[in-house]
Amino acid sequence: MYELNDGVGLALVDQHPIFLDLKTDRYLSLSPDGAAVLLGAAPATKESPLFLGLESIGLVKNGPSGLKPCQIAVATGSAPPRKVQFESLSLLLLRLIRARLDQRALLKRVTDLKKAGTIAQTKNRDCALSLLGSVETEAKACRTLLSSTDKCLPDAFAIATHLRRRGVDAKLVFGVRLPFAAHAWVQVDDIVVGDRPDRILAFTPILVV
Secondary structure, three states: OEEEOOOEEEEEEOOEEEEEEOOOOEEEEOOHHHHHHHOOOOOOOOOOHHHHHHHHOOOEEEOOOOOOOOOOOOOOEEOOOOOOOHHHHHHHHHHHHHHHHOOOOHHHHHHHHHHOOOOOOOOOHHHHHHHHHHHHHHHHHHHHHOOOOOOHHHHHHHHHHHHHOOOOOOEEEEEEEOOOEEEEEEEEOOEEEOOOHHHHOOOEEEEEO
């Protein structure tokens, strides 16, 4: 049996398998024949050319878990707006600027984000909602000062880091849709921060950090 390699995500978009490999920063979709094998509609063995090919490029490895598509709670809304904290606003603005200028490999940036989550987490949901509302308002304010060009990935890195440093278990979510497009956003449980829920519902999650 095979399982996904470390740093690899899988999404099924209309029964069409799409992989994301953080190490190479690339997406890969399968042919209709390959999709049929992966989804079990066509016969396959451990020595199947499909699985051997996926293993050779580092997407899968031998393991008991199987190839499971990414799963996360469906985002249903945003946190209610809260008063902006000037110190937090300034720090988020700095993080957004740094993230937009960051040219490091995707895997390195993900590794740094994981390190940002090693602090104690905020357990009280009311406190977390209040903080999410403040950061939501701060993110909107920051974007009025920065370029309006869509910078979903660096902005998501900045917002997720900002929340994790403040004790909130924020997830960075990568998503895809067909015709192919990719997006990234920040989610805490079923709440989206720094984006619109109606926008991300068009995307299927492929990897969660």
